[in-house]
Amino acid sequence: MQKSATFVRKEMLQAQEPPTSERGAIKWVRENLFSSALNSVLTIVGLVAAFLVIKAALPWLLHSVWNANSLGECRDIIAARYGEGATGACWAVVRERWHQYLFGFYPQELFWRPTMAFGLMFVALAPVLYYGNQRVNTIMTGVVSILTILALIGISLAFPQTIGGVEAGALAVLVAALVLGGLTAVAWLAPKRLLYFTLLYPAVGFYLLWGGSIWGPIGTLAGFAVLVVVYNLTKGQLGVVVGTGAGVVAAAIWWLAIQSHVTGALHSVLPLGTAHVDSDEFGGFLLAFVIGVTAIAASLPMGILLALGRRSDMPLIKALSVGFIEFIRGVPLITMLFTASLLLQYFLPPRSNFDLILRVIILVTFFSAAYIAEVIRGGLAALPRGQYEAADALGLDYWQAQRLIVMPQALKISIPGIVSSFIGLFKDTTLVALVGLHDPLQGVTKVVRAAIEWKGIYWEPYIFVGLIFFACCFSMSRYSMYLERKLKRDHR
């Protein structure tokens, strides 16, 4: 048989290079930038806009001055360096006053305390966000520890202080290294135990920031112990709701009537404590974080109750919750702040008087509780109905079902929303300047500008503060987006 000798290709031809217009940078540009007339116009408009912004700002940024003692000196240096009439940024103000933007008027020798509180906050957050995950907890605690210690070293170099011949900064670094090292070890050995630190953190953070006698926070913590004990004793006979009520009443009695006597007595016997810092010395980002974090943390329990109240079958409870939430969400935050500064003293018993920061925190807590309630309501609504029915089928009562089945899931779904609320609140802390507190954006800037050497400075403080805000909020929003994606994956 004779094979017909048709042409059969034995091997594949080498693929041809695509035409120049279809490869490399040109293809990318064509497809991504000039795929249609409209797109081309948009591209050109975008590039021109970007160019104009850069053209306006670049010379000013390039003519930066970092070393000067006053705005006038800055102007002289710029004039000498870049010729008469040149304009430039005077970052010297940031170099000289950065600590006021971060800590306000917090005593300089105690800067390590807020820094430490800030670092420990992340350690306390780790088990909440990654409960029981040994690897992540250890990494997070470790990284936070290293960063905190580096920050402490930086601060002790910037503000060298000696107490009784000992380098105070070195001492602080040593203490921090011990505490943080211990916590990292806990995270490594028993990651679930780290949750106890989270529970303790509010007292630790409070003590680090305000200082004073150590018995104060311990006494307050004891109040919670009273609550738990009374609750456990009474819930058997009286049920959960009444038991909680009894616990709260007992704790309130402890806090309001007994605690100060006991702590006073303890303090006179054993005066342990550190330097007390008044809250009016707080300012800058320290203040923003204190208000933001405290308000969000304190508003969580309130927000949960409000969200449950809003979904309750009891008409009165529901009406009260809805009324509260809608009232708060209906008025601007500024009016709440002015209420704190102007009106609260009308509503409280005569002669009761506590400082403005605390009043602001209380009102901001109410404010954020209404928003958190809505976030959690969203989380509750997202739970499939089957979860509730399953809980009922197991014979769990309302609070058991909420505690064991509903809340753990709903809260997990709500974390991104809570983070967003926090970002919003954190940005809104800039408004406290309007009631005379030293927020970083306007409060501290006003103080800086009141100094004769920096009077007339305008852009630099705003840019500096804006950048810090951006860094904080951007990283948090990225984190919440990551969480959202992760949660979505989990649910599939």
Place this chain on the structure above:
Amino acid sequence: MNKTVLLGTLAASALLAGFASAGTLDDVKARGELICGVNTGLTGFGAPDANGNYQGFDVAVCKAVAAAVLGDPNKVKYVPTTGETRFTALASGEVDMLARNSTWTFSRDNDLKLDFVAVNYYDGQGFMVHKDLGVSSAKELDGATICIQTGTTTELNLADFFKANNIGYTPVTVADDSEAQRQYLAGACDSFTTDASGLAAVRATMPDAENHIILPEIISKEPLGPVVRHGDNNWGDVVRWSYYALVAAEEKGITQANIEEVAASTQDPEVKRILGLEGDLGAMMGLDKEWAKRAIAASGNYGEIFAATIGEGTSIGLARGLNALYTQGGLQYAPPFR
């Protein structure tokens, strides 16, 4: 930093609330600290420095009172107040006294239930314009755009002035004096009006101060002074006389530096009474003998304070003017100590 704080402090405050007390003077003594409402930041008059220590002309009054009452000029807690919150803070007892350029007016004295105990700075509202504008009198400002700081008496004065002269203007309200300075320099307003002292402070820090003039018209009386709550006369007396001690000290030539020397050598009976060497003036208002001596020693007499904070030697460069002693043609006049 969470519920514990709130509850703990609520508890503490509730307890504090339990101790009702007789008057502000006793409160301050019991507290060991004077709470003084000051400006959130006004160059020369009251602002914290890089270390957070409050300095300035108004602040010196707080220091004098603290020194007189508590014996230590540093036992003062400064509460920054805004134009809106200042009187409420005082009325609610949040602060013991205000030392923050507040104008003494009839309605504030009566309707707001405040007591202006003295005038530590006689001011008046003026106008600043750029030289190029070619204006030499405020009456030529017909149709001008005028930057005005909101939340003060100045906006009422401005409206009254233009109405009285039957000319028109466009108000541009600004939040504070650094904002006003920026807008004025950018040319967003033809003229900037505020208290003449504030104008001088703003002008002093301009890059081209020589191109700006302050118009001769002073369109209002702005007696600025420390304020206390209405009804607590004893405390009002303490603040008033602590201030007058500073004025009297200038008149008698007692300074921070020579006070001990004067006390040792003086033959003047009034100086003796002021410094507590003769009689017991302090006891009449519930203080000890050396109250005035400490008040003067805190940051010097009135003239020294003026010179150190806002006077011609500083970059603000205010002349004494109306605030010179009556012996030198001014209005500062302390009633006799006897």
Place this chain on the structure above:
Amino acid sequence: MAYVASAPKEPFRLSMLVYDTRYRSYTIQIVVLFLFLAFLAWLLNNTIENLAAKDKDINFSFLFQRAGYDIDQQLIPYTNDSTHGRALFVGLFNTLIVAFFGCILATIIGVFAGVLRLSGNWVVARLMTLYVETFRNIPLLLWIILAFVIFSETAPAPRDFRVTDEMVAAGEAPSAHKILFDSIAFTNRGMNIPRPYLDHPLGSINVLDVPINLSGLAVLALIAIGMWVNGRLLGHAKAVQEETGIRPVTWWKSLVVLFVPVIVLLFALGLHWEIPELKGFNFQGGINVAHSFTALLIAISLYTGAFIAEAVRAGILAISRGQTEAAFALGLRPGRTMRLVILPQALRVIIPPLISQYLNLTKNTTLGMAISYLDLKGTLGGITLNQTGRELECMLLMMAIYLVLSLIIASGMNVFNTAMKLKER
């Protein structure tokens, strides 16, 4: 064995109020009601006691006293002889106008940014991401201040517009010009835009001391009638199209119905424009739009627009890819796919967050106080409060007004939301 049809009827015992779930909710509610009333009584009692201690009362009569201060932007006539109550309304209208235009502008910006962020154009998508992220993550207060400063620093001063005799002689031109056919003066103090001016106006009537311009009303009425007729016209065209398959040409009819009567009316009333002129220190004539208004409007729109863009993006991403593909398969171009297929569906996801953004925007107008925009917070809660010292009255009144505003917006948008909801059959 006896068959029990229902649980035995137990006699009511007091302990059932705690243990029996049928009664327990009543117990709880009564306790809560009691506590709530006690709380209210406590607040009221404290307030009364505090007011008595300060020798003050609650008295709104200050609203009828002379205000004595000037407001630079007034939508209703106001002078410093007007009352505090009138200043309140001037402020309220200033709040409303920023909120109104802000919502419109923010929606436009947000929809464009949200859509463009998903565009295939690399530069545009990145720029939009940059826009959204920078605006979302920096406090609004800073943006408002920045916008304000940029306006007053970059625009020319009124004196730059001046043409002096020497300049005419030397043949020089002034360094700044009015824009848009020499009609709008954009200076560092504000914007003067031409004001419509009528030779034979219909006059005005005063309702509650607020003059209502009859000419404006007539124009509005004619426009409304024109729109109604136009709607009938289009409805008819649609009916014809459905019956015969051919749509009658309507565009010129629509134009005639909508515009001719209005133009005729305006001509009869003698419309011409009052162009701003430089007189003395400033531009006179025309409508003066202060920079505090423009800056607040722009900053607040851009800021809220960034949030709306995120909502729009999320809404678009929520629509399944199949919809786009189906539209492409039908031969629709990307623009039309977005407009006709994706956005209408995405709207249902977008509207709820949009409502809360509108509410936020309205509340955020209070931040105008940083650049001294005299809105409700600036007049009632600012100068009036300051001059009268009536903080309790002013703050309560202000909160009530904002609350009512928010409730109106929320309920209005909720009606819209229900109307837009997918009607399941």
